[in-house]
Amino acid sequence: MKLYKTKTIREISGQHEFRHSRSLGQNFLTDKNIRDRIIEASDISSEDLVIEIGPGMGVLTQEAAERAGKVVAIEIDRSLIPVLEHTLSEYSNIEIINEDVLRCSFRNIIERERPSGKVRIIGNLPYYITTPIIMKILKEDVPADSITVMMQDEVAQRIEAAPGSRTYGALSLAVQYSCRVTHIISVPREAFVPKPKVDSAVLRLDIKERKSVDVKDERMFFACIRAGFGQRRKTLLNSLSGIGMFDREIIRKVLTEAGIDPVRRAETLTMEEFASIADKLSEEQKNI
Ligand code: SAM
Secondary structure, eight states, X not given: OOTTSHHHHHHHHHHHXXXXXTXXXXXXXXXXXXXXXXXXXXXXXXXXXXXXXXXXXXXXXHHHHHHSSEEEEEOOOGGGHHHHHHHTTTOSSEEEEOSOGXXXXXXXXXXXXXXXSOEEEEEEOOGGGHHHHHHHHHHTXXXXXXXXXXXXXXXXXXXXXXXXXXXXXXXXXXXXXXXXXXXXXXXXXXXXXXXXXXXXXXXXXXXXXXXXXXXXXXXXXXXXXXXXXXXXXXXXXHHGGGGSSSOHHHHHHHHHHTTOOTTOOGXXXXXXXXXXXXXXXXXXXXXX
């Protein structure tokens, strides 16, 4: 079944009286080349477990099932379950879970399936919750190997951004701390039906065995990042006061010791510089 064809999507919608929901971010992929690029970039082999977020009508699910040991697809929309049972009926290695991905335990799925190969997370993400989905996977330390997902281009740019760029911020650092980020392909809005208002991009995130920097206290590291970007126009001397437990003189001392000019702004700092500030503040915290 050619699920990337607009005509097929219309026919299936008619047969199942399915009405797409804008609020669930239902923009179905209608470009075979892009489907193929996502699947190739996911690097799926026959021992692998694939967890798919938001299968929709199953356009990616079909191709993943051709390559994987097993595919577990999580779809919130109950009205898509009979559609998926129809479109994926010839595959015996697919399980559909009708659940909200934000409430679902990836870890339980992986522990239950015990794949002998890798764990690949894939999906054309519902745009209204792109960041919460990615942050959930990273915060819960899900034992997955890679995450290959389509998202709105603006979020992809924030994830990929380097220091000094306009889009660099807390999300760039949070993802790059745990993952190696690869840009797979940019996708125009015309590749979906219905057509969304924004363009998209596919990123592959490879979860690192060791974080990108060693920090003494992760909470302090992320508190510095949050405070720095919470007031990104302010100098570090002012924005880091937002952490709340250190007075200005301690912040000035720590920045000077770290060799960082206190009038710089968070958007110019590398991850290593944030780590160095956080480690020094962790030491200072012991004296409070
Ligand atoms: N994979 C299909 C494709 O590429 O054509 C559909 C992608 S569509 C952008 C996003 C899918 O995620 C929809 O099927 C939508 O119903 C589903 N979805 C939305 N919110 C969800 C949630 N919280 N949990 C699980 N699935 C969700």
